[in-house]
Amino acid sequence: MRLRVEFTTEPFDLDEAPAHAVVAREVIQAAQLDAVDVGPFGNTAEGGADSVLTAVDALLRQSLQAGATRISLQVNVVAEGGK
Secondary structure, X not given: OEXXXXXXXXXXXXXXXXXXXXXXXXXXXXXXOEEEEEOOOOEEEEEEHHHHHHHHHHHHHHHHHOOOOEEEEEEEEEOOOOO
């Protein structure tokens, strides 16, 4: 099964990426995921279910520890082939 995760961390800071946002980006980029897209207002990544769920666990734990006060995420099942 393939999953796609979309997430944001808060609070926002438009002048400089806060520590929790940097941590979230590093977790996702280091994970064994495909199609990682990190942006200032939202992030997405896709991969196998185990890899995505492991990355989401690390993302939640480490971002909260780094100061996130809210993490919004959505996880969707993706049809094989990305459609």
